[in-house]
Amino acid sequence: MPLKVVVVDDSAFFRRRIVEILNADIGIEVVGTAGDGREAIEVVKRLKPDVVTMDIEMPVMDGITAVRRIMAESPRPILMFSTLTTDGATATLDALDAGAMDFLPKRFSEMAKDEDSAKMLLRRRVRALARGRGGAPAAARAPARAETRHLPASPASAAPAQSPTPAPPPRSSGIRSESLRSLRALLIGTSTGGPVALQEVLKALPSQFPLPIVVVQHMPASFTPAFAERLNNLCQIEVREAANGDALKPGVALLAPGGMQLVLEGGSQPRVRIVDSPPGTIYKPSVDITFTSAVAALRSQVLAVVLTGMGADGREGARALKEQGARIWAQDAASSVVFGMPAAVIEAGLADQVLALRDVGPALVKSLC
Incomplete structure (x- = not known):
């Protein structure tokens, strides 16, 4: 029909x-x-x-x-x-x-x-x-009782599931307590449904949030300045559109500019570079490009979160990070506007936790603050 x-x-x-x-x-x-x-x-x-x-x-x-x-x-x-x-x-x-x-x-x-x-x-x-x-x-679509799924660790090289409807992972109620205080950055990637999802996650973070945050949202160049300003007005943390050479600072979220690519550079003070897209790049900005750049810059000291979005951008970047021992979280199907991007990460066996949208912010605070 x-x-x-x-x-x-x-x-x-x-x-x-x-x-x-x-x-x-x-x-x-x-x-x-x-x-x-x-x-x-x-x-x-x-x-x-x-x-x-x-x-x-x-x-x-x-x-x-x-x-x-x-x-x-x-x-x-x-x-x-x-x-x-x-x-x-x-x-x-x-x-x-x-x-x-x-x-x-x-x-x-x-x-x-x-x-x-x-x-x-x-x-x-x-x-x-x-x-x-x-x-x-999204809040209305989420289950009445918050439900968090925890996936067993699996090799980073695990192939994506062949079935389009994989068996559901084990479930347990509530947010799993784990210390992530040794991390150096929080990375978030999203697309369709992302503007509202990002508001919910970032509004939950206190002004003294201990990690720098890098956000990649599929969005045109003319939209990202207004979106960063809107998030900054809504959140306790500082949010702004990333500029070339910006240093990663605790409690500051840098939004990748539309139409460009944000890559991370390591060192004692990690920074971002804003660069043109390689030929043939579909997403501008691309979650995969930013996540993959964090492998050399930050190694395992990263938590990468993949939220609602169409397609599979972020899966290969998450795979590269997972090979270094980084932590990967994904949004669940029930609270996603489109379950493409988080589903790709989950089906590839890369997600350490699968959370309802309303649980992501509280989980970050519980694990990091």
């Missing part, structure tokens, strides 16, 4: 274009459209689609208000279309705070290298969101 989608945009031309792209996939059917936020609320309530695509700037009712109402009355995954400007970044982050799960640039030339790739990306995003847990916020 095809996935049902509702397309919301005040431009009739853009609506037709998105409808044509999505309907070209036999696994997707656009069942309705709307030209403003108020109409969208009624159409979504009536048609109950699996995914909604939503513009931000519309007459009668804007997209952010519509997202907030839909998530309150008929929650389901919402994909925003955004302009890659400073104002667009702020509005998109507001939409994510309101409950939207993902976003894409409205201009196809900013979405991918060519139009065919952009069309494929849009369809993949819609399918990935539909495969998620539904439209409820």
Whole structure:
């Protein structure tokens, strides 16, 4: 049965274009459209689609208000279309705070290298969101009782599981107590669903958090300054966009700039370098590139956390870190918007702990503070 989608945009031309792209996939059917936020609320309530695509700037009712109402009355995954400007970044982050799960640039030339790739990306995003847990916020999707899974140690070279649905790992209630006080850095990688997940994790950390933090979030270059500023205003720790040569400092989180790569350099005072992407690199920034650079810079003295996201970025970097004896944590399926990135790490046998999102921050405080 095809996935049902509702397309919301005040431009009739853009609506037709998105409808044509999505309907070209036999696994997707656009069942309705709307030209403003108020109409969208009624159409979504009536048609109950699996995914909604939503513009931000519309007459009668804007997209952010519509997202907030839909998530309150008929929650389901919402994909925003955004302009890659400073104002667009702020509005998109507001939409994510309101409950939207993902976003894409409205201009196809900013979405991918060519139009065919952009069309494929849009369809993949819609399918990935539909495969998620539904439209409820992460906190609501998490089990009523916090559940932490602990995985037995396994060789770093273990091959990824062949089955797409691996057997669930052993479960135990609560957060496992372990001392991580010998570490030199906390690394976090995430993608789809990451902005909201990062807010929840980083807001839990005290201002005197003892480790430097490096965050890699798949995000356009025009978005990362606004996102870093937003996190800084919400958190007790300092959060800012990383600049070339920044030193790693306890209680400071450096966010990898969009469109570039963040690599770590070792020494008595580890620092970051901001560099161009190697040819053919898909993710800019890439979790794998940052994690792998930490192998030479920090060896085993790292905790790497892989949160919600589509794809498998972070798996090979986590594998390289694991070979050095680093600790790896992953977010669980129930609290992930898209379980791709953490699932890739778990299925490869690399995760030392698998935690619900709401447990990650408290676990960090318990283990490090």
